[in-house]
Amino acid sequence: xxxxxxxxxxxxxxxxxxxxxxxxxxxxxxxxxxxxxxxxxxxxxxxxxxxxxxxxxxxxxxxxxxxxxxxxxxxxxxxxxxxxxxxxxxxxxxxxxxxxxxxxxxxxxxxxxxxxxxxxxxxxxxxxxxxxxxxxxxxxxxxxxxxxxxxxxxxxxxxxxxxxxxxxxxxxxxxxxxxxxxxxxxxxxxxxxxxxxxxxxxxxxxxxxxxxxxxxxxxxxxxxxxxxxxxxxxxxxxxx
Amino acid sequence: xxxxxxxxxxxxxxxxxxxxxxxxxxxxxxxxxxxxxxxxxxxxxxxxxxxxxxxxxxxxxxxxxxxxxxxxxxxxxxxxxxxxxxxxxxxxxxxxxxxxxxxxxxxxxxxxxxxxxxxxxxxxxxxxxxxxxxxxxxxxxxxxxxxxxxxxxxxxxxxxxxxxxxxxxxxxxxxxxxxxxxxxxxxxxxxxxxxxxxxxxxxxxxxxxxxxxxxxxxxxxxxxxxxxxxxxxxxxxxxxxxxxxxxxxxxxxxxxxxxxxxxxxxxxxxxxxxxxxxxxxxxxxxxxxxxxxxxxxxxxxxxxxxxxxxxxxxxxxxxxxxxxxxxxxxxxxxxxxxxxxxxxxxxxxxxxxxxxxxxxxxxxxxxxxxxxxxxxxxxxxxxxxxxxxxxxxxxxxxxxxxxxxxxxxxxxxxxxxxxxxxxxxxxxx
Ligand SMILES: Cc1ncc(COP(=O)(O)O)c(C=O)c1O
Numbered sequence: 001x002x003x004x005x006x007x008x009x010x011x012x013x014x015x016x017x018x019x020x021x022x023x024x025x026x027x028x029x030x031x032x033x034x035x036x037x038x039x040x041x042x043x044x045x046x047x048x049x050x051x052x053x054x055x056x057x058x059x060x061x062x063x064x065x066x067x068x069x070x071x072x073x074x075x076x077x078x079x080x081x082x083x084x085x086x087x088x089x090x091x092x093x094x095x096x097x098x099x100x101x102x103x104x105x106x107x108x109x110x111x112x113x114x115x116x117x118x119x120x121x122x123x124x125x126x127x128x129x130x131x132x133x134x135x136x137x138x139x140x141x142x143x144x145x146x147x148x149x150x151x152x153x154x155x156x157x158x159x160x161x162x163x164x165x166x167x168x169x170x171x172x173x174x175x176x177x178x179x180x181x182x183x184x185x186x187x188x189x190x191x192x193x194x195x196x197x198x199x200x201x202x203x204x205x206x207x208x209x210x211x212x213x214x215x216x217x218x219x220x221x222x223x224x225x226x227x228x229x230x231x232x233x234x235x236x237x238x239x240x
Numbered sequence: 241x242x243x244x245x246x247x248x249x250x251x252x253x254x255x256x257x258x259x260x261x262x263x264x265x266x267x268x269x270x271x272x273x274x275x276x277x278x279x280x281x282x283x284x285x286x287x288x289x290x291x292x293x294x295x296x297x298x299x300x301x302x303x304x305x306x307x308x309x310x311x312x313x314x315x316x317x318x319x320x321x322x323x324x325x326x327x328x329x330x331x332x333x334x335x336x337x338x339x340x341x342x343x344x345x346x347x348x349x350x351x352x353x354x355x356x357x358x359x360x361x362x363x364x365x366x367x368x369x370x371x372x373x374x375x376x377x378x379x380x381x382x383x384x385x386x387x388x389x390x391x392x393x394x395x396x397x398x399x400x401x402x403x404x405x406x407x408x409x410x411x412x413x414x415x416x417x418x419x420x421x422x423x424x425x426x427x428x429x430x431x432x433x434x435x436x437x438x439x440x441x442x443x444x445x446x447x448x449x450x451x452x453x454x455x456x457x458x459x460x461x462x463x464x465x466x467x468x469x470x471x472x473x474x475x476x477x478x479x480x481x482x483x484x485x486x487x488x489x490x491x492x493x494x495x496x497x498x499x500x501x502x503x504x505x506x507x508x509x510x511x512x513x514x515x516x517x518x519x520x521x522x523x524x525x526x527x528x529x530x531x532x533x534x535x536x537x538x539x540x541x542x543x544x545x546x547x548x549x550x551x552x553x554x555x556x557x558x559x560x561x562x563x564x565x566x567x568x569x570x571x572x573x574x575x576x577x578x579x580x581x582x583x584x585x586x587x588x589x590x591x592x593x594x595x596x597x598x599x600x601x602x603x604x605x606x607x608x609x610x611x612x613x614x615x616x617x618x619x620x621x622x623x624x625x626x627x628x629x630x631x632x633x634x635x636x637x638x639x640x641x642x643x644x645x646x647x648x649x650x651x652x653x654x655x656x657x658x659x660x661x662x663x664x665x666x667x668x669x
């Protein structure tokens with residue numbers, strides 16, 4: 001079965017709605033959630049997700065509490081997304097808190113971009129919680145092939161230069177290249193339009209991840225709209 | 241490293257361009273939107289031809305050259321010749337063989353037309369009838385003017401006012417091909433008007449000209465064509481290296497050292513990347529820059545804007561800062577504050593070495609080359625020749641036979657007045 005992974009920003013749009021969204025996501029058949037901790041600077045994110053971080057920072061200072069809450073209500077895997085840049089100083093503390101809240105894995109979007117020389121070290125440090133590795137098309141083939149089996153749950157492959165942008169790319173070519181290199185489960189995301197989803201799955205991906213699409217749904221129609229979008233995606237994913 | 245599939249090298253003029261990104265030693269940091277500003281990445285969609293953007297972000301090792309572009313490459317005289325510089329070898333009297341790829345043989349005078357043709361084609365193919373760009377000394381502008389003529393596009397070229405006044409030859413060349421050449425700062429854009437209001441005598445700069453060209457494209461729904469720095473541009477230039485590889489193979493030679501000059505990095509990348517990414521052999525790669533634009537010795541490797549106004553997304557690159565104002569050297573094509581991200585990465589990780597030369601040494605090298613091989617090199621390309629002369633001297637001291645190849649990115653016939661001024665300026669005591 002192909003995977004549907006949903007991204008939410010912790011505390012967005014409000015603390016209580018965030019928790020409700022997670023409940024709804026699981027009931028719509030989402031296989032795993034990624035929960036983004038608002039970073040100081042969302043280097044590799046596009047405008048929508050950046051906006052959600054700003055808003056979340058305003059309405060909530062209770063990130064860890066919310067993650068604990070999320071763990072209580074979620075039966076599906078919960079991957080915490082954070083920029084390493086914010087935690088490289090006190091990384092052990094950060095890991096302790098992740099274990100405490102019961103995260104199933106950690107995703108660091110800047111690890112292989114800004115900390116590639118320390119990759120082994122971080123892999124070792126995150127052994128307990130586990131690391132879902134983020135890759136993109138600008139990474140060397142050799143590196144993608146080497147690290148993908150080390151990734152927990154699946155390997156994440158971001159198609160566009162930043163989340164939520166509609167930069168034209170040849171989805172088919174990109175997914176095929178990644179598929180050749182990745183032997184474990186391959187989940188593809190970053191700016192996926194409904195149109196991209198089918199192409200991504202037909203060309204070998206084991207799942208899709210959506211984020212900006214959901215943020216937009218929250219902005220435009222709240223939880224109901226998110227539910228509608230997720231159910232539709234579930235249908236598409238299962239239909240391929 | 242992978243082997244080059246034979247079908248890509250069957251003929252000297254390749255069927256495909258080569259993109260080094262999948263073969264880089266480390267991940268290439270993606271472009272980034274600046275904090276607290278509108279998305280520059282999104283804006284690219286309105287600035288660049290769609291197919292170019294697609295190439296920029298669809299990372300594939302080999303990309304087929306469209307038939308319509310390959311045809312124009314042939315019209316313009318590709319493959320360009322690969323020469324052995326025997327007379328220079330004799331003069332240097334060192335245990336080396338010197339080869340050079342001659343991009344100056346192209347009609348507009350430099351390698352720049354290799355990407356101008358591709359970008360003009362993509363604009364044309366999506367129904368855009370008008371392109372814009374900037375030019376300093378005029379090499380890039382001439383390439384765009386020619387490429388636009390080939391596809392019947394209109395071209396508006398913002399030429400740095402100082403060059404516009406001082407280099408009527410290059411301006412005339414662009415106009416002869418049918419382009420509209422506008423001195424920048426101009427009254428056609430808000431940026432230009434603003435600059436002129438502050439200083440009606442403003443001599444212009446590449447930064448202002450880029451901003452004007454982008455603004456003019458955005459306002460009129462034209463497309464902007466970019467002369468260097470983008471991965472896609474370096475990829476288009478890979479025809480140089482792929483041809484050279486095949487030509488050397490036919491001659492039974494294997495290079496030990498590759499040299500090219502560097503402004504934004506497109507002729508270096510186009511020439512050297514196929515060898516860096518596709519060959520298993522141990523080779524040395526040398527990038528030659530201008531000492532007056534000391535990005536290698538003084539630049540920082542960090543995110544910065546490729547244009548002075550900060551309209552484009554930030555790129556992680558070796559940079560002197562977008563506010564850096566290069567001194568008025570004659571190698572106009574090297575007066576750029578940044579460096580293509582892939583080349584920056586290769587320099588930062590030690591795969592590509594660098595040298596920097598001042599104008600006086602470059603002039604000397606250019607004259608040595610002209611007096612031995614007969615070709616007047618573009619002042620930019622003469623930086624590579626200077627590096628060859630130094631390598632020859634070192635080889636003489638250290639012994640050991642070497643095969644050295646460099647890219648003569650352009651000829652200097654239209655720079656001859658500048659050379660004359662340089663001769664006066666640097667006449668011995
Ligand atoms: C003849 C010549 N060589 C080299 C350059 C440097 O640019 P790049 O490093 O992008 O090849 C230029 C730029 O205008 C040029 O005209």
